[in-house]
Amino acid sequence: MERKLAAIVAGDVVGYTRFMEADEAGTYAALQGAFCDIIEPALSRHGGRSFKNTGDGFLATFPSVNDALDAAIEIQAGFAEHPLKLRIGVNLGDVIETDGDTFGDGVNVAVRVQEMAEPGGIFVSAAVVRSADRNRAESFRRVGRRRAKNIAEALEVYAVRLDRPSGVGRWLPAMRARRAAPAYLAGAAALALVAVGFLDRPWLSAFASSTFDNVLRISGTAREQRPTIAVLPFDDMGEAADDQYFVDGLTEDVIAALARYSDMQVIARNSTFAVRGQAADVRELGRRLGADYIVEGSARRAGDQLRVVAQLVETKTGAHLWSSSYDRRVDDVFLLQADLAAEIVSHAGSYVRQSEVAAVAERPTESLQAYDLVLRARTQYRHGSSDGDALLASRALLLRALELDPGYAAARAELGKTYIVDAVDGLTGRAATLEIETGLSEARQAIRLEPNLAAGYQILSFGLAAKGDYREAMQAGIRAVELNPNDPDSLMALAKAQVRFDRYADAVDNAERARRLHPLAPQYYIAVHGQALYAAGETDEAEAVLAECLLTAPDEPNCLLIWSALMADLGRLDEARAAMDRLRAKNPALSIASERNYRRFGDSPLMERFLAALARAQAPETADQASGTAAAKAS
Structure with a gap:
């Protein structure tokens, strides 16, 4: 008799008795075929050992949680086109092995979790989530605490998201190598069709449930390498006393550029700026911000010359992975932002598609003076402040920027926000409800000028919700998250809207993700x-x-x-x-x-x-x- 810690997978066919009553021979043959073609090969491929066949189900043990999850995902993919549907539960716990059989609480919990699962789904215990690889974190959706028969304490249960790329990527190559894999490939093809359908769907298409699911897939994608990065406010090394706003603006725009890469998670600006000037070990900062990597640097502006020094630090070890310095003219600031973002991404272990580099490098305005005014406006007023005078000062700066460049989309979006915020929060005491329409007009014009401006859709969503057009506000919020899956404000706005439209589990997921990206929110x-x-x-x-x-x-x-x-x-x-x-x-x-x-x-x-x-x-x-x-x- 041997006691050990093991990962247990429990599977059971849904409605087996009913199928047997209708067609005993056909159901038996279908189940045996599934065991031979789907279940047993998957168990073997991932190092599992089946220790019990229950007639319409199975119990298997694995040496690791990740192998158990890979096998469970592969099995469910194989059943995607099968007439029978399977429920799977996974647990990590103590078991006793004797004479080829396995017993213990670890097995009992796996069975109870399996009984809670939805047909075609995989439920897991909290122990599995805690022990899985970190890059799987967003492949789990919390179900909640559930009572189970003969288990004294309520179990904390999670569902595995079967549409996550991290779940597909690990087992798909092995399945392609098999000759007898039509069911698996059909399941993979179905996932591919969902993804293609989402990318081709216009944002004003039908308001359907699948749209929300696809947005969540984008906004919470768990990749094989999906680092979390925090960009600390760059130090201002210039001689001019009032240059801090420019350096802060440069930092913000680097954050915004990085946030467009869905291969990484980027901590929100407000969280990283909140630790400015706090002397702390980079490892402690990483823990506080929930970041794997930290970018820190400095900038010096002298006349029309700009020098930026930046470095990338791994927070786990404190190791410096990369550093670089840039000497540019001030009017090259947009190219500088693109270079910084591309180098940071590549050195964090991801890759940069050329189309994304080009998108980041696009100049938002030809007027450096207009850009400078927008930076001053952002510094003057931050959303959430109750200072009406600061809001009016910010609006005046934005209006001056638009006089210099009427086609500056970001300036129009920011201007629209000042009108909507004032109408909603009454900061100046002068705004009328009609000013919501003014703000919406500016947001729509910003989107016409720059169709992929995430901030434009976020402000449009804000204004539509303030006006009471909740359905259209939801559509705009979806588009904002599509365009910038790392913006916590957009994620939180979408979560709030999802609560209104009975998408509660999705709202929880988006709210949790927003808080991870903005730990000091x-x-x-x-x-x-x-x-x-x-x-x-x-x-x-x-x-x-x-x-x-x-x-x-x-x-x-x-x-x-x-x-x-x-x-x-x-x-x-x-x-x-x-x-x-x-x-x-x-x-x-x-x-x-x-x-x-x-x-x-x-x-x-x-x-x-x-x-x-x-x-x-x-x-x-x-x-x-x-x-x-x-x-x-x-x-």
Whole structure:
């Protein structure tokens, strides 16, 4: 008898008894053929050993989690065109091997996880996710905590995304080498058709479920080599005291250039700029930012000459992988950005397609003065600030940039954002609702000038949502993520829209990805993440995320609102009502009627359950009722 740690794969045919009743001989022959042509070759190819055949299923053990996952993915691909459908569960745990059989909790959990899986799907335990190669991280989608028969504690379960390139790439070459592989190749061809169909689909095509799935495939692609890179703000080594905005602008544009490469993940600008001036070991910075590599450097502008020094550091070891210096004229700044981005990508272990290099190297404007004004405008006002004067100053700079170059698309998009933000947040106290239309007009014009401007679609989505055109806002958000899969603001905006359209699991995935790309994100990110988890029914996770939000920002309105509903759903009414009291003190106009009009969960059944939860938390029915209650308390 030997006890050891092993990866266990459990497979079971869905509806086998029903098929046997309808056609016993045909079903038996089909299953035996599947074992011979699909299951057993896959197990053998990945080092697995079948220790039990259950008639309509199997149990197998593997020396590693990654081999078990590869085998499970290959098996499901083989069943893609098969009349029988399989459920697969994978677990990593202690087992006991004796006389050719395998027993223990590791086996039991694998079987229970398999029973939870969807037909044609693969569910895995949290132990599998923790032990899998890091480049598989985004191949898993959290399902949540599930109770299982004869298992004392709830299991944390994940689904394997079968449309991920990382899942396909490892087993496809081996399948091509086999003569008897029509079912496998049909499954691979189906995946290829999905990808081609997505790339050819216009962004204004039918508003269908498959569109969202394809966007998620792009926005969360897990590749064989998909490094995460953080670009720290370059040091300003120039003599002019006011040149910092130019150096910061250069850093931002390098980040934006890198973000266009879907072969890597790029940490958001706000997170990297938040660590400016903090003396820390590069390995510690990598841990805080969740980055495999850090780019750091300096820039010096003297007259029309620009010198940039940059280096790439691996955060795990602190090793310097590459460094380079560039001496250019200031009017070559766009070419400099392209060179930096291309070298960083290539030295991080990825590759750069020539078409992408050309796209990054395109000059957004022929006027360096207009570019300079846009950089000053970005520095003057950042989205999320409540400074109305700064917003107006930023708008004035953008208008001057457009006087110099009316075709500068990025300037038009930024200008549109100032109008929409002011109309939504009332920063200056002068904006009317009509200014949303002004902002939308600028965003649309920016897109006409530069059809692949991700920021244009992001601002268009923002304005359409503010106007109440949620369906079109969703379409614009999808396009923004297509064009820039590494922009956390676009991902978070899409997640918020997906909650409204009953795409809860997708919303959770996008919110989580946005937070990974922006580890020092504002509270808004945490609030949307918590709302998505609440909508998806992932109660424990929602409670943890919302508690995190309220710990750091006790009066954050969106977190208080969802927390109040969640506590009411859990029967913890005292906590629900305490949160509601704090929320009403922060937002006296809150009412069930206002939430009903806002439709944060769209027209789904969840919307009514949410409103009922707010009622149990003692939210007022109308704004008038809220005012009356407040007046009564005051007297």
